[in-house]
Amino acid sequence: MKDFEQVYSDYYDMVFRYVVSLCGDEQWAEEITQEAFFKALKHIGSFRGECKLSVWLCQIAKNTFYTMAKRRQRQVEIVPELPAEEEPLEQKLLDKETALQIHTKLHKLEEPYREVFWMRTFGELSFREIAALFGKTESWAQVTYHRARLKIKEGIV
Secondary structure, three states, X not given: OXXXXXXXXXXXXXXXXXXXXXXXXXXXXXXXXXXHHHHHHHOHHHOOOOOOHHHHHHHHHHHXXXXXXXXHHHHHHHOOOOOOOOXXXXXXXXXXXXXXXXXXXXXXXXXXXXXXXXXXXXXXXXXXXXXXXXXXXXXXXXXXXXXXXXXXXXXXX
């Protein structure tokens, strides 16, 4: 089977377009697609080849979409007064108390997440530059940064 980074670069656009057709929101579709590829990476050993790899990836993306949609619905029902657009994590760094929470979580973050997040947010490096430093692909840098952001956001409101 192809190296997973190759799978990611070969199928990302197709899966992303499929997810956009499901949810109609490119920003949310990007988050869903990233999560779907993360799940696919974790479970690549369970791919038996009974269908095309693209079908398997789209199925994971569809299930991820439904799971995230249910989660979003529950959040809306539980806390309806929250604004639809959440303040970006980088903006929260301006608030001193939140910045301390973020830096504490960042300090506890395992590698390479910590370093990739640091390079992107504070070093203002492009994904291409980060990938070159690690000897990886640009896709790897994007996924790693996204994962780091999600790990840091856990527990920060």
